Structures are given as C-alpha cells and as structure tokens.
Amino acid sequence: MIISFDIDNTLIPYSNEFEIEHKSILARIIGAEGIRKGTIELFNKLENRGHHIWIYTTSFRSVISLKRTFLAYGLRPRKIINQKVNLQKLKANNSYVSKNPKLFGIDVHIDDAPGVKIEGDRNNFLVIIVEPHELNWVDKILEELE
Numbered sequence: 001m002i003i004s005f006d007i008d009n010t011l012i013p014y015s016n017e018f019e020i021e022h023k024s025i026l027a028r029i030i031g032a033e034g035i036r037k038g039t040i041e042l043f044n045k046l047e048n049r050g051h052h053i054w055i056y057t058t059s060f061r062s063v064i065s066l067k068r069t070f071l072a073y074g075l076r077p078r079k080i081i082n083q084k085v086n087l088q089k090l091k092a093n094n095s096y097v098s099k100n101p102k103l104f105g106i107d108v109h110i111d112d113a114p115g116v117k118i119e120g121d122r123n124n125f126l127v128i129i130v131e132p133h134e135l136n137w138v139d140k141i142l143e144e145l146e
C-alpha cells in the first residue's frame with residue numbers, strides 16, 4: 001500500500017508537542033528538523049511489510065529540504081507532496097478539499113487534523129488520525145493498518 005504522512009504536528013512538532021528522535025551531529029549540521037520519536041521505527045516496520053511511504057503536506061517547505069530532513073535520520077520517503085504540488089493537483093481536478101490522497105493514488109493518509117478525516121469520509125479516502133499527545137501512536141497506526 002501507499003501510505004502518506006502529514007508533516008506539521010504529525011511528524012514534525014510546531015514547538016514541543018511531542019518528543020523527537022535523537023538529532024545526530026550530521027542532522028544538526030545540515031539543518032534537519034526534529035522528527036517525532038518513533039518515526040524511524042514506524043517507517044522501517046512499514047517498509048519491511050512492503051508498504052511505500054510518502055509525505056503529503058500542505059506546508060510550502062521545499063521538497064529538497066524535506067528530503068534532507070528525513071535523510072538525516074536514514075529515512076527515504078518515496079515521494080514528497082508539498083503544498084505547491086498539492087494545489088496544482090487539486091486545481092486540475094476541481095477538487096475543493098485541503099488534501100485529496102485519492103487523486104495521487106495514496107491508499108491511506110495519516111494526519112493530526114480531524115478536518116482531513118471529515119473530508120476523507122465525504123470524499124471516500126482513508127485517513128487515520130494521530131493526535132500530537134498520543135504516545136502509542138506507532139502501535140496505533142500499525143494496528144489500524146491491519
């Protein structure tokens with residue numbers, strides 16, 4: 001399956017909403033952002049189960065800078081959709097939602113925003129909500145994907 005992850009307050013905190021992975025010296029030097037504790041374990045487990053991991057964000061961060069951040073932790077999401085790419089796709093398809101994973105061929109999207117889940121229910125795409133304070137978020141996602 002293709003599984004996409006939101007960035008803000010799902011994998012990267014706005015401030016200190018959740019604990020982050022240890023930042024190596026390399027990560028600091030290249031200016032990588034802190035990513036949520038458990039992300040490395042989760043991505044590795046999902047990849048070992050044959051899933052493809054994408055990033056799908058409404059952030060205007062560049063694809064290059066997001067790639068660099070994940071690479072600093074040894075992670076290589078297969079595709080990164082930022083807001084620039086998202087808006088182009090939505091417009092081309094006359095889709096009036098904030099995100100539309102189905103248009104990109106994504107099977108399941110993971111996000112902290114309840115609004116995205118509501119859009120999914122209305123537009124027939126699957127969303128798993130993970131709130132910033134959830135400590136067992138990795139297990140929750142693995143269980144819900146079963």
Ligand SMILES: [Mg+2]
Pocket residue numbers: 006007008009010111112113
């Ligand atoms: Mg978010």
